[in-house]
Amino acid sequence: MLELRSINSFYGDVQILFDVSLEIKEGEIVTILGSNGAGKTSVIKSICNLLPIGSGEIYYEGQRIDKIPPYKLINLGISLVPEGRRLFPDMSVYDNLRLGGYPLKDKKTLSDNLEWVMELFPRLKERSKQLAGTLSGGEQQMCAIARGLMIRPRMIIFDEPSLGLAPVIVDQIFEILTQIVHENHSTILLVEQNAQTALEISDRGYVLENGHIVLEGASKELLESPEIQKAYLGL
Amino acid sequence: MNFSYWMELIMSGVVTGACYALIGAGLSLIWGTLKMVNLAHGEFYMLGAYILWVSLTVGNMPLLIAIPIAAVSVVVIAALLHMATIRPLLRKPGWDMSPWILTLGIQILLQNIALQVWGELYQNVPYFWNAIFKPGNLFTISGQRIIILFGTFAVILLLMFIIKKTKLGRAIIATSQDGEFATMMGINTKRVYLVTYGISAMLAAIAGVLMCPVYSVNPWMGTTVQTKGLVVCILGGLGSVEGAIIAGIVMGIVESLTVSVVGSAWRDVAAYLLLIIILYVRPEGLFGRKREG
Ligand SMILES: Nc1ncnc2c1ncn2[C@@H]1O[C@H](COP(=O)(O)OP(=O)(O)OP(=O)(O)O)[C@@H](O)[C@H]1O
Ligand SMILES: [Mg+2]
Numbered sequence: 001m002l003e004l005r006s007i008n009s010f011y012g013d014v015q016i017l018f019d020v021s022l023e024i025k026e027g028e029i030v031t032i033l034g035s036n037g038a039g040k041t042s043v044i045k046s047i048c049n050l051l052p053i054g055s056g057e058i059y060y061e062g063q064r065i066d067k068i069p070p071y072k073l074i075n076l077g078i079s080l081v082p083e084g085r086r087l088f089p090d091m092s093v094y095d096n097l098r099l100g101g102y103p104l105k106d107k108k109t110l111s112d113n114l115e116w117v118m119e120l121f122p123r124l125k126e127r128s129k130q131l132a133g134t135l136s137g138g139e140q141q142m143c144a145i146a147r148g149l150m151i152r153p154r155m156i157i158f159d160e161p162s163l164g165l166a167p168v169i170v171d172q173i174f175e176i177l178t179q180i181v182h183e184n185h186s187t188i189l190l191v192e193q194n195a196q197t198a199l200e201i202s203d204r205g206y207v208l209e210n211g212h213i214v215l216e217g218a219s220k221e222l223l224e225s226p227e228i229q230k231a232y233l234g235l
Numbered sequence: 236m237n238f239s240y241w242m243e244l245i246m247s248g249v250v251t252g253a254c255y256a257l258i259g260a261g262l263s264l265i266w267g268t269l270k271m272v273n274l275a276h277g278e279f280y281m282l283g284a285y286i287l288w289v290s291l292t293v294g295n296m297p298l299l300i301a302i303p304i305a306a307v308s309v310v311v312i313a314a315l316l317h318m319a320t321i322r323p324l325l326r327k328p329g330w331d332m333s334p335w336i337l338t339l340g341i342q343i344l345l346q347n348i349a350l351q352v353w354g355e356l357y358q359n360v361p362y363f364w365n366a367i368f369k370p371g372n373l374f375t376i377s378g379q380r381i382i383i384l385f386g387t388f389a390v391i392l393l394l395m396f397i398i399k400k401t402k403l404g405r406a407i408i409a410t411s412q413d414g415e416f417a418t419m420m421g422i423n424t425k426r427v428y429l430v431t432y433g434i435s436a437m438l439a440a441i442a443g444v445l446m447c448p449v450y451s452v453n454p455w456m457g458t459t460v461q462t463k464g465l466v467v468c469i470l471g472g473l474g475s476v477e478g479a480i481i482a483g484i485v486m487g488i489v490e491s492l493t494v495s496v497v498g499s500a501w502r503d504v505a506a507y508l509l510l511i512i513i514l515y516v517r518p519e520g521l522f523g524r525k526r527e528g
Contacts, residue, residue: 048419050415050418050419069418070418070419071418071419071420071421071422071423072421073419074419075421079419080419082416082419086413086416088408088409088412088413089412090412090524091408091412095405098405099405099409100420102402102405102409102420102422103420103421
């Protein structure tokens with residue numbers, strides 16, 4: 001469904017990603033692991049063309065997408081739940097969610113989808129009039145995820161959804177992620193540092209180090225692999 | 236000094252204030268979305284007035300055609316300037332400085348073009364409506380001032396409707412709060428930048444059109460108005476359109492009262508004093524939001 005063919009990305013003259021290739025098949029959950037500064041967010045920004053790639057190719061459903069402007073991606077059914085949530089802080093929760101459905105032409109679809117995400121996160125329904133910037137961290141993350149779901153995306157990219165959240169909320173959020181896949185047959189690209197949980201819910205994983213993919217495989221195998229256990233699972 | 240005297244003073248303040256409000260609202264919109272100060276804003280006001288004057292005198296057009304021509308021409312000029320000069324620099328390295336230099340250059344350029352084309356003589360545009368009213372025999376007000384008040388009111392109402400109730404408005408608000416991420420919501424932010432610049436220029440042009448019969452038309456008429464517009468924009472809270480509108484009206488009234496009570500030399504002193512006092516009490520401006528970090 002999504003394929004990166006040896007992409008190289010730069011911030012100015014500094015190269016950040018080196019020949020990164022990865023593939024995500026329809027219906028899969030794929031996780032990217034890596035320590036701080038490994039380049040995970042840069043991979044995502046490259047996919048979304050927020051960081052135009054220096055070389056390489058990116059395909060989505062057979063179509064080359066590395067040259068199309070970022071605002072058109074959502075029309076292909078790709079949605080991003082970004083690092084640090086990036087809610088519109090001075091807008092209400094409701095307006096944030098409605099903005100997530102910005103490309104939807106049909107009012108009925110918009111209100112159906114609003115109802116659906118509010119069902120997934122009843123907390124947001126209670127707080128729908130509150131300004132997003134005043135939500136708690138966990139609520140903000142729920143709001144960011146709900147906003148990302150508003151178009152019922154076919155492919156959804158999460159950048160560290162569990163960052164800074166209490167374990168209970170992390171479990172809740174991962175549970176909802178798996179539920180979304182099963183209900184909607186969405187495809188998920190998940191960036192995480194919480195390796196244990198991420199590998200448990202995903203099908204395959206890639207390990208990124210200093211901008212290079214150093215390891216890839218089925219999540220089950222990665223969980224068993226000694227390198228991963230040592231570097232990411234603290235075993 | 237009776238009731239009608241004060242009433243007329245306040246009305247005259249509100250009329251000047253309406254002009255500041257239109258200029259300030261536009262500057263605030265541009266600040267909010269593009270995060271830049273548009274030093275060429277007063278020149279859109281000036282061009283609006285000149286194009287109206289030319290359409291009326293040279294073109295012999297009826298007012299109801301001349302006004303839209305002035306507004307639309309200024310929007311076209313602003314849009315072309317935006318695409319040719321601002322867009323290529325937007326968010327590029329040096330963006331903290333480049334808009335100041337760029338728009339200052341555009342200001343000087345447009346003033347000198349106006350000077351070359353139309354000369355330095357002050358031109359006059361007749362009142363749109365030559366009537367004098369005495370509502371309830373309490374005070375007198377001219378037809379032109381009534382048109383300024385209602386015109387400004389209608390334009391501001393329309394602007395608020397666009398910002399609060401339309402999809403374009405939501406795109407503008409999202410872009411002003413997080414321009415990079417707004418693109419991931421499917422918002423073409425480049426177009427939002429262009430459209431807000433055009434809307435702001437149109438607000439300035441309409442101000443110029445409405446005010447020029449009261450003042451006069453000359454190449455430098457935009458500079459004072461722009462300075463006041465910037466003051467009003469800061470006073471209202473940078474990026475807050477409502478704030479700029481309210482601050483504009485307040486500023487107009489304060490100036491008008493100052494002129495009559497202590498003399499016209501104190502007009503600008505009062506304006507800046509008001510700015511200093513309000514920023515001392517509320518550094519974020521009347522309607523600005525406090526930001527941490
Ligand atoms: N805008 C930028 N300009 C210059 N360098 C950047 C920029 N953004 C990121 N970098 C650098 O690129 C490298 C990779 O950053 P990236 O954000 O992709 O890491 P990450 O794997 O997402 O890390 P984290 O887990 O901390 O989010 C880092 O060394 C970072 O300092
Ligand atoms: Mg990151």
